[in-house]
Structures are given as C-alpha cells and as structure tokens.
Amino acid sequence: MTRIHDMGGRLGEGKISKEDENVKFKSKWEEEVFSLTIAMGFSGLWNLDASRFAREALEPVDYLRFSYFEKWLAALINLLNENEVISATKEKNSAWFKKFRKLEAKNVSSLLERGSPTLREGIKKNKFEIGEKVKIKNFHGNEKVSGGHTRLPNYVKGRTGRIIYYHGTHVFPDSHAHFLGENPEPLYSIEFVNQELWGKHYPFSEDTVIVDIWENYICEKI
Amino acid sequence: MEKKNNKYHNSFPLDPEARVKALKTILETKGLVEQEALDEILDTYQNKVGPINGAKLIAKAWIDSSFKNDLLEQTEKVLTELNLSGRQGEHVTVVENTSEIHNLVVCTLCSCYPWPLLGLPPSWYKSDAYRSRAVREPRKVLEEFNLLIPNSKKVRVWDSTSEMRYLVLPQQPEDSIGLSEDELVNWVTRDCMIGAGIPKRPGKFND
Numbered sequence: 519m520t521r522i523h524d525m526g527g528r529l530g531e532g533k534i535s536k537e538d539e540n541v542k543f544k545s546k547w548e549e550e551v552f553s554l555t556i557a558m559g560f561s562g563l564w565n566l567d568a569s570r571f572a573r574e575a576l577e578p579v580d581y582l583r584f585s586y587f588e589k590w591l592a593a594l595i596n597l598l599n600e601n602e603v604i605s606a607t608k609e610k611n612s613a614w615f616k617k618f619r620k621l622e623a624k625n626v627s628s629l630l631e632r633g634s635p636t637l638r639e640g641i642k643k644n645k646f647e648i649g650e651k652v653k654i655k656n657f658h659g660n661e662k663v664s665g666g667h668t669r670l671p672n673y674v675k676g677r678t679g680r681i682i683y684y685h686g687t688h689v690f691p692d693s694h695a696h697f698l699g700e701n702p703e704p705l706y707s708i709e710f711v712n713q714e715l716w717g718k719h720y721p722f723s724e725d726t727v728i729v730d731i732w733e734n735y736i737c738e739k740i
Numbered sequence: 741m742e743k744k745n746n747k748y749h750n751s752f753p754l755d756p757e758a759r760v761k762a763l764k765t766i767l768e769t770k771g772l773v774e775q776e777a778l779d780e781i782l783d784t785y786q787n788k789v790g791p792i793n794g795a796k797l798i799a800k801a802w803i804d805s806s807f808k809n810d811l812l813e814q815t816e817k818v819l820t821e822l823n824l825s826g827r828q829g830e831h832v833t834v835v836e837n838t839s840e841i842h843n844l845v846v847c848t849l850c851s852c853y854p855w856p857l858l859g860l861p862p863s864w865y866k867s868d869a870y871r872s873r874a875v876r877e878p879r880k881v882l883e884e885f886n887l888l889i890p891n892s893k894k895v896r897v898w899d900s901t902s903e904m905r906y907l908v909l910p911q912q913p914e915d916s917i918g919l920s921e922d923e924l925v926n927w928v929t930r931d932c933m934i935g936a937g938i939p940k941r942p943g944k945f946n947d
Contacts, residue, residue, distance in 0.1 A: 524849060534864050534867060542860050561772070603770075620773070688831075722891070726896050730904050
C-alpha cells in the first residue's frame with residue numbers, strides 16, 4: 519500500500535548525479551511553474567499537504583518519467599481542474615471568485631516570511647515521552663481516506679524506535695490534505711537503528727535513521 | 741482511452757513550455773495572478789535567499805559558544821530574531837556534527853529543505869537516487885561526495901517527513917581556528933549544512 523513517491527530504502531538506484539546541481543531552473547517555463555505554484559498556493563483553494571498529495575498521486579510511470587518541475591506542473595494542473603478554476607467564470611461562479619485570494623506583489627515578502635507554521639500549542643497531551651521505545655503501526659496508509667495522503671514512510675512500518683525529540687502538536691497531514699481539518703497530533707522525532715530497518719547485515723550497528731512521526735502513527739510503547 | 745482508477749489522470753502529452761504558457765494566459769485573463777507577484781517570488785528564491793544565510797549562522801556559532809548554545813536549544817527564537825524564518829523554514833532543528841556523530845539530511849517522500857537558510861535544494865537532493873539511498877546506505881552515498889566516515893563514527897540520517905526542517909552544524913576545521921567570523925563564512929558550504937560535505941578552505945575545490 520505505498521505510492522511511488524515513498525522511495526526511502528528502495529533498491530536498485532544508481533550513483534548520485536551532481537549534474538546541474540546549482541541550476542535552480544533549467545528554463546523559463548520551470549521558473550513560471552515554480553512561481554505560479556507558490557502564488558496559487560496562497561489562493562486559499564488548497565493547502566501545502568493537498569499540494570504534496572497532488573504530486574505524489576501522479577501515476578507511477580509519470581512520476582518516474584517526469585522531471586521535478588514537470589511533476590509540479592502536472593500537480594498544479596490537477597489542482598486547478600479539481601477546484602474548477604479553469605472552467606470557472608465570474609458570471610457562473612461568483613461565490614468561488616469571492617473565496618479566491620489573489621496574491622499581490624506588495625504582500626509577497628511578508629507572506630513568504632510568515633510561511634505556514636504547523637505548530638498548534640496546547641491541543642493534545644502527548645502520550646509518549648522522550649527516551650521511550652515505541653512501535654510504529656503495522657499499517658501504512660491514510661486511515662480515513664482510502665489511498666489518501668500520509669507522511670509515514672513505508673520503511674518504518676511495524677518497526678521499533680526510540681523517541682529523541684518531542685516537537686509539540688502539529689497539523690496532521692493525513693487529515694489536512696483532504697480538507698478534513700487540521701486535527702493536530704503530537705509530533706516526535708524517532709530514532710531507528712539501521713539494523714532494525716535494513717537487517718542485521720547492515721555493517722554498522724550504531725548507525726540510525728531519524729523520522730518525524732505523528733502520534734497517530736504509533737502503535738504502542740514497548 | 742482506458743479509464744484508470746486514479747483520482748488524477750496525467751497521461752496528457754507533455755509539452756511543458758506550451759502548457760505553462762496556456763495555463764498562465766488563462767489565469768491572467770481571469771485576473772487570478774499578477775506578473776509582479778510572480779516576479780517577486782522568483783526574485784526572492786533566485787537572488788535573496790541562499791546558503792549564505794545558513795553559512796553566517798554556522799560561522800557565528802563557531803566563534804560564539806553562547807550563540808551556538810541558543811542556536812541549538814532555542815533555534816526558532818534565534819531564527820525569528822535574525823529574520824531567517826519563513827516558508828519551508830517555519831520549524832527548524834539544528835543538529836550538531838561531533839567527533840562521534842555525523843548527521844545527514846534527506847527527504848525520502850518529496851524534497852523538503854530549509855529554504856530560508858539554504859535557498860532551493862540542489863538537483864541531487866531531489867533525485868530518486870538520493871531519496872532512495874540516503875537512508876539505506878548513507879556511508880556509500882557520502883563516499884560519492886568524497887566523504888569517508890570513520891567506522892568509529894555514528895551516522896545519523898534525518899528524514900524530513902514533517903514540517904520540521906533540519907540544518908547540520910558542521911565541526912569547525914582545525915586549520916580555521918582563530919579566523920574571524922567573516923572569514924569563516926566562506927568555509928561553510930551548502931553541502932556541509934546538509935551533511936553531504938565538510939567545511940572547506942575557500943577556493944579549494946570539492947575534490
């Protein structure tokens with residue numbers, strides 16, 4: 519039950535290419551896709567989690583063959599279509615136009631400086647404490663929306679790790695991406711020993727991977 | 741065409757240049773975007789934010805232990821005061837490299853990266869190969885960046901799955917001790933703040 523974007527630990531990939539590593543945009547259209555995506559992200563029609571879901575929900579063959587900004591473009595088109603932005607007219611959809619927040623140049627710097635913090639303090643008491651060992655649910659996927667968005671990587675499913683940070687309660691992407699509310703959940707950084715994730719043949723027993731995990735993804739204390 | 745059971749259909753022919761042009765025209769005609777705002781966004785990420793922001797923090801942390809302590813313990817307060825907070829850097833944790841631990845940052849699910857501190861990510865950070873391999877074989881990945889981690893050191897890889905962003909505080913090289921903050925800034929490369937490099941004497945290529 520994973521989507522193609524969930525790549526952590528996937529086998530068979532080759533060497534890391536440093537080609538064009540400092541080229542931010544390879545062409546004018548990439549610049550335009552980037553700036554349009556950021557601008558429309560402020561429209562209020564969708565949120566960052568929905569935008570991530572639009573990219574990861576591309577068909578696997580497209581996800582792999584599209585370049586980075588082709589994925590952004592495909593996702594932007596899908597988000598605009600889903601929200602009927604392309605077909606909307608002022609006459610037919612006046613309510614829709616009222617809802618739309620157009621990004622104005624004078625607000626760009628302050629909006630980018632503010633960003634979209636996801637910490638929502640005092641919402642829920644954390645069940646687990648730093649130092650405790652916990653097991654991740656042996657279920658990978660969105661519990662409310664079939665095939666929906668999740669930020670739990672498949673490679674930690676059912677694995678046990680130790681909590682090393684508690685970050686407070688944060689917006690829960692599995693809910694937020696589908697406009698089901700923010701439903702903030704306690705967020706932890708959990709450290710997994712590599713041999714627990716990849717097997718005993720991993721040669722360095724001390725090496726670890728740390729994954730940010732919402733409480734909802736945790737099964738139980740060990 | 742065969743109907744696929746997927747919310748999104750993406751088998752449209754891809755001529756991105758023409759598609760973006762058409763898309764932009766539609767949005768402009770409807771009055772939903774303004775060119776000046778798009779220009780401002782691009783200018784921010786092409787010219788205003790970049791690894792120099794992170795490098796200044798690291799250099800200051802090297803020479804000022806009380807600042808270093810605040811940067812590690814009260815990161816968001818420090819970044820807000822220095823006006824280094826913002827989109828894709830709303831929440832930040834700084835992780836310190838020591839003689840026992842080497843830290844490396846990845847985003848296996850997409851390409852999360854601390855934009856206000858490092859700018860937009862390098863192409864390799866967004867690549868399938870890096871996203872797949874960094875968690876499973878970090879030492880082999882680091883070797884491809886000419887970084888050989890001694891067996892005695894622990895490697896910790898941070899997978900950026902939430903809105904928390906990670907910045908690596910590299911170890912200060914022995915031969916840079918005594919230099920001024922301004923001089924030290926030039927030793928701090930983008931890659932060493934991701935954990936895929938170590939600080940280098942300026943002018944020396946990453947060989």
